[in-house]
Amino acid sequence: MIIIKEALALSNLLKKRHPGNQHIGFVPTMGALHDGHISLVKQCKLENDITVSSIFVNPTQFNNPADFEKYPITIESDIDKLEAAGCDILFLPSVTEIYPPGKPTLHYELGYLETVLEGHYRPGHFQGVCMVVDKLLSIVQPTVLYLGQKDYQQCMVISKLVELKNFNTAIRISETIRETDGLAMSSRNVRLNEQERIQALFIYKAMIMVKNEMKPGKLGALKEKATRFLTEHGFKVDYVDIADASNLALINDWDGRQKAVVLVAAYLHEVRLIDNLILN
Ligand code: AMP
Numbered sequence: 001m002i003i004i005k006e007a008l009a010l011s012n013l014l015k016k017r018h019p020g021n022q023h024i025g026f027v028p029t030m031g032a033l034h035d036g037h038i039s040l041v042k043q044c045k046l047e048n049d050i051t052v053s054s055i056f057v058n059p060t061q062f063n064n065p066a067d068f069e070k071y072p073i074t075i076e077s078d079i080d081k082l083e084a085a086g087c088d089i090l091f092l093p094s095v096t097e098i099y100p101p102g103k104p105t106l107h108y109e110l111g112y113l114e115t116v117l118e119g120h121y122r123p124g125h126f127q128g129v130c131m132v133v134d135k136l137l138s139i140v141q142p143t144v145l146y147l148g149q150k151d152y153q154q155c156m157v158i159s160k161l162v163e164l165k166n167f168n169t170a171i172r173i174s175e176t177i178r179e180t181d182g183l184a185m186s187s188r189n190v191r192l193n194e195q196e197r198i199q200a201l202f203i204y205k206a207m208i209m210v211k212n213e214m215k216p217g218k219l220g221a222l223k224e225k226a227t228r229f230l231t232e233h234g235f236k237v238d239y240v241d242i243a244d245a246s247n248l249a250l251i252n253d254w255d256g257r258q259k260a261v262v263l264v265a266a267y268l269h270e271v272r273l274i275d276n277l278i279l280n
Contacts, residue, residue, distance in 0.1 A: 001083050003090045007098075007139045010091050014052070014140065022049040026142035026169075028133065031055040032072040032187035033081045036177040040146040041085040043174055052140050053082055054091040056098060061128030067272070072190050091140070098135050106131065110160055116248060117263055118153045118274070121238045126157045133158055137167050145169050150176040150184050152263060152276040153248060176275070178204070184275045196268045202233040206240065207262050207277040214242070214279055216256030230266050238265040238272070245278060 004010045018024060025048030027040045033055075044051045055078055062068035075092075082090055108130040113119060119126055137145070145162070147155045155173050162169055176184050182204035183189065183197075192200055206226045213222055219242050226240045242251050245259040254260065263276040 235266040
């Protein structure tokens, strides 16, 4: 695996070694890699001529400075895992490489998507996501971009970015990889202590409860029940909500046919976890 730290060096290498007819697959990450990330890399490898991954803990997407400071960094083992998965190129830029001083900050018109759920609870977060993904896509110019369903709203935001900026890139969304007990793999899980790790599973249990108990009609009581269930298990809940799976319009009254997704964000002490599950 080639490790490259400079954007220009990466785009030159890709142009020189991989002319237009080759498929470049790209898996952007913030590191602290787990099997969820690696499944994306493996999928990418199967479907492309060249697999590029990036590790960059993007400061502009952290609305909470403490969350940024405590974000786990495990670069040596990340490199080993990417090598083992057959990644061809790792892009490992510095902050100034991605955000050269003096460059103006762009604003992305994300509309409704930025006003709900993660957009509401993490102001500015999706602008930061768009800034970094815009930059990364301009450098790598991938044929296919690999994203995880674990970050459901982020997948929609990035699809919108690709549309807004006319990137010639297809998006492939892979299912959430879970621990054997159901907890979604996440870089933030390493910050959970033993007790919190046991509690964390209740997010998955709450979503399964919603899936099992959802019936056509008003959903308010079910959302409240799931929120209470999490609160009783020690969470501080940002939201448990049910939305249209295609556009994230919140559903209060379900017709029994509309394709729906339950989305959860909740804290165990300092650690904020998110997850989601398609309901029908
Ligand atoms: P992150 O490093 O958290 O920014 O995630 C990088 C990519 O991996 C994103 O597209 C995530 O949605 C995806 N991802 C994170 N966790 C998982 C998981 N448990 N299963 C599948 N994909 C994941």
